[in-house]
Amino acid sequence: MSFCKSSRQQAILDAASELIATIDLEQRLLYLNPSARQLLVLPHDLDLEKERLTVKDLHAPAVYRKLDTEIFAGLLEGKGRWEGELEFRDSNDQPIPMQMTIILHTDEEGRPLWITGIGRDLRRRRRLETQRRLAKRAFDHAIEGLIVTDGRARIQHVNPAFVEITGYTAEEVVGKTPRLLRSDHHDQAFYDAMWQSIADKDRWQGEVWNRRKNGSVYLQWLTITCVRDVQGRIENYVSIFHDLSEMQAKEEEIQHLVHHDPLTGLGNRHLLSERLQHGIRQAKGQEEKLALLIVDLGHIQLINDSLGHTNCDRLIRMQSAKLKAKVQEADTLVRIGADEFALLVEDYSSLHDISQLANELKEVLQEEIDLTEHRVTLSPSIGVAFFPQDAETPDQLLINAQAALLEAKKAGRDTFRFFDQEMSQEARERLKLEQALRSAIKGGGLSLSFQPKVLLESGHVYGAEALLRWCHPELGPLSPGVFIPLAEESGLIVDIGSWVLRQTCKSLVSWREAGLSLPRIAVNISVQQLEQEEFPDWLEELLHEYDLDISLLELEITETGLMKNELKALMSLARLKERGFRIALDDFGTGYSSLSYLRKLPLSTLKIDRSFILDMGDDPVSLSIVKTIIQLAQNLSLDLVAEGVEDSCQAQQLFDMGCPHAQGYYFYKPLIEDDFIQLLAASSS
Known part of the structure; x- marks a missing residue:
């Protein structure tokens, strides 16, 4: 069957995948082929003779101006043809980039008749170009080395990371095979297995040792992937590799930090735990013995407070070097605390060897230390526990060595102690009591009592001392003489002191709101509170928070407490x-130095200790001391309070000697707050 010429032309136009459009000289569309209608999202049955559609309808204003003033004008001026890129807009106003050829049709005499445009959609090509640019950017900027070979494993492309990692330039490797990177770490069987995996799965990955251009060998993680054509033939191999050298170095550094103390370079508690577990496991299997020594340098906090962190750190490094010089290479020396070290000795010969070692460590740590502008001497303590006689687990061995260390400290320092079972029981009881005290601080287990202070002349209550009380959930009320030393040793005394001060302020506020006349309350302050630089600011802010006058508080300190850190305490006071x-x-x-304290301390009040009051009726020396203290207070214009007054004779004798104030059981025992409130109310009426 044959078609006429016009039918054949129409069939070609209809089948064309390109946009084909014809317009008249007034820019009205005369014809749009099916591909053009689909591209521009126009109805396939749109009648262009009835629907007036112009070139202006298919473009954004700026594009249309270019068409109208430049392209069409140029065609009409005789150029006859234009090629280039133009952006169309479909009926949904979506942009369509097109590669266009625009032709002017004329009659035999050259007069313009109509214009035809033929265009190809550029969106797919643009996407491919974008993908290629992204792929190239990723290829060029990847931190992994990339190699692209042909099907015969000849290198075609490498990226900059390949050059940086291997040291080879692209020119040196293109056309060659990756075989030039091989090291001598793998045999042929390794490579045969690798290529067999690639043949079976089109992919292989794993660790490979390769060689750089400079001859150094490095470990890399390598992935090789096949790229096949539509017939299944291998076109390319793509290799991606990551240099593991830096990762290995970082991992080794991290492991070092995990197991070592940054200040001294010694191992840390984590390393000790691992060595203890390994040592005990090995000792059990070979029936060997272990000794664990815990070394405390002694009062390192005083050095830190008085000479600063820099000198303190230097001191710790110097002492750790002394310890290291005294231990065997097979032994484990670690730093487990600010001023505590642990030494694990494996398979020692005799108890005498450990005693001698402990004594040598003690002596070397007692040596005077030169810190340039300062010379200091420390008082070390050492605790020792043994496996298997003292403990059979790492944790228990460490606990028992710590218990022995505590005994060495109690013995006055500058000594060492071995562990025994009685010591273990005492340590467990102490730990249990300490945990209960922590719970009491947080859970409301503490309370305050108030012992009134009176004017000896009238017996009138003018103030009181706040006294801490703790009722243990199992043991009942405990004496402050039991739990206050525990609080000081464990560091809990700071939290307890803060609680007492805040609770005192709360009580004063409640008494004020009840309309009572507020007495001055004395609160005991620990030297550890005074060691805190921010304590004066904190206390001032506390009183401001409760809107209380400073005169309502009196801070009591003990002479024996001050001796623990005199310099820091005096500054804070x-x-x-x-x-x-x-x-x-x-x-x-x-x-031991009372008179020197009177000169140094910014005091308001002296309190005569109850031991002198108790004995002054029978002991002339005690009586003389009381008289001297009263005279000192008068000469220094200090308030004076005698504590522990238990009978009328003592009260009268003190008054006759010129002591104006007193407290004690003769007047009032410590009162719970409700009873003290009743006393205040009665005194006010």
Whole structure:
């Protein structure tokens, strides 16, 4: 069957995949082929003779201006043909980039008749170009090395990371095979298995040792993938590899940090735990013995507070070097705390060897240390526990060595102690009590009692001392003489002191709201609180929070407590005095340097210790001391309080000697808050 010429032309136009459009000289569309209608999202049955559609309808304003003033004008001026890119807009106003050829049709005399445009959709090509650009950018900027070979494994492309990792330039490797990177770490069987996996799965990955251009060998993680054509033939191999050298170095550094102390370079508690587990496991299998020594340098906090962190760190490094010089290479020396070290000795010969070692460590740590501008001497303590006689597990061995260390400290330091079972029981009881005290601080197990202070002349209550009480959930009420030393040793005394001060402020506020006349309350302050640089600021802010006058508080310190850190405490007390706080010195006369303290301390009040009051009726020396203290207070214009007054004779004798204030069981025992409130109410009426 044959078609006429016009039918054949129409069939070609209809079958064409390109956009084909014809317009008249007024830019009205005369013809759009099916591909053009589909591309522009126009109805396939759109009648262009009835629907007036112009070129302007198919383009954004800026594009149309270019068409109208440049392209069409150029065609009409005789150029006859234009080729280039134009952007169309479909009926949904979506942009369509097109590669266009625009032709002007003329009659035999050259007069313009109509214009035809033929265009190809560029969107797919643009997407491919974008993908190629992204792929190239990824190829060029990947931190992994990339190699692309042909089907015969000849290198075609490498990326900059390949050059950086291997040291070879692209020019040096293109056309060659990756065989030039091989090291001598793998045999032929390794490579045969690798290529067999690629043949079976089109992919292989794993660790490979390769060689750089400079001859150094490095470990890499390598992935090789096949790229096949539509017939299944291998066109390319793509290799991606990551240099594991840096990762290995970082992992080794991390492992070092995990197991070592950054200040001294020694192992840390984590390393000790691992060595203890390994050592005990090996000792059990070979019936060997272990000794664990815990070494405390002694009062390192005082060095830190008085000479600063830099000198303290230097001191710790110097002492750790001394310890290291004394231990065998097979032994494990670690730093487990600020000033604590642990030494694990495996398979020692005799108990005497450990005793001798402990003594040598003690002596070398006692040597005077030169810190340039300062010379200091420490008082080390050492605790020792043995496997298997003292413990059979790593944790218990460490606990028992710590218990022995505590005994060495109690013995006055500058010594060492071995563990025994009685010591273990005492340590467990102490730990249990400490945990209960922690719970009491958080859970409301503490309370305050108030012992009134009176004017000896009238018996009138003018103040009180806040006294801490703790009722243990199992043991009942405990004496402060039991739990206060525990709090000081464990560091809990700071939290307890803060609780007492805040609770005192709360009580004063509640008494004020009840309309009672507020007495001055004395609160005991620990030297550890005074060691905190921010304590004066904190206390001032606390009183401001409760809107209380500074004169309502008197801070009591003990002479024996001050001796633990005199310099730091005196500085803190001076700051408190500058802000208007009253300072009272308790147990005056029981220390070793009382008169020097009177000169240094910013005091408001002296308290005569109850031991002198108790004995002054029968002991002339005690009576003389009391008289001297009273005279000192008068000469220094200090308030004076006698504590522990238990009978009328003592009260009268003190009054006759000129002591104006007192507290004790003769007047009032410590009262719970409700009873003290009743006393205040009665005194106010």
